[in-house]
Amino acid sequence: RKEVEQDPGPFNVPEGATVAFNCTYSNSASQSFFWYRQDCRKEPKLLMSVYSSGNEDGRFTAQLNRASQYISLLIRDSKLSDSATYLCVVTTRTGGFKTIFGAGTRLFVKA
């Protein structure tokens, strides 16, 4: 089992739709969680950190469920510009720090 797993998609949604991605992680000692966005042939860019209490940034909401070991990203009112790959990132401190990226979930928002 991979340490960080994501549904690769693609998710094809119309503009204005709400879409949600989940990401599961295997190490219960994981400490920090992030969502990154990566456009085609571009570098990953930090979208948001994920806090235990959940957090919201405009149309984006991230949540963490430690008991079930998953994080989620909800995008409301999807825009064409949201089309990208969304990478789940988990940092664990076991011995030394270890940061693992998921393989990403592809989102296509269509007009």
Next chain:
Amino acid sequence: GAGVSQSPRYKVAKRGQDVALRCDPISGHVSLFWYQQALGQGPEFLTYFQNEAQLDKSGLPSDRFFAERPEGSVSTLKIQRTQQEDSAVYLCASSLAPDRASYGYTFGSGTRLTVV
């Protein structure tokens, strides 16, 4: 500079050739990371520097891979005797944080290496 700068942007190497990839992190960023990203995959960790000290090189796939950051700023990733399986995008990232857990990273645009 304003962001993480990597060069070259693209590199085509013949199998067996040595290559050197450069990363210029954001000024003042203590932590520097190298990642390898194959097509359709997430970035895979290669190595981590805190200033000039290479604290973790557990992700380097073989002894053909070598990284340095001699003055705690610019870093170079060197791949000796390149093989076709080395073809990937090599991403450099930096962070102000002195550890790896607290903050997200800022990535450079990457170097796309193709070994023919």
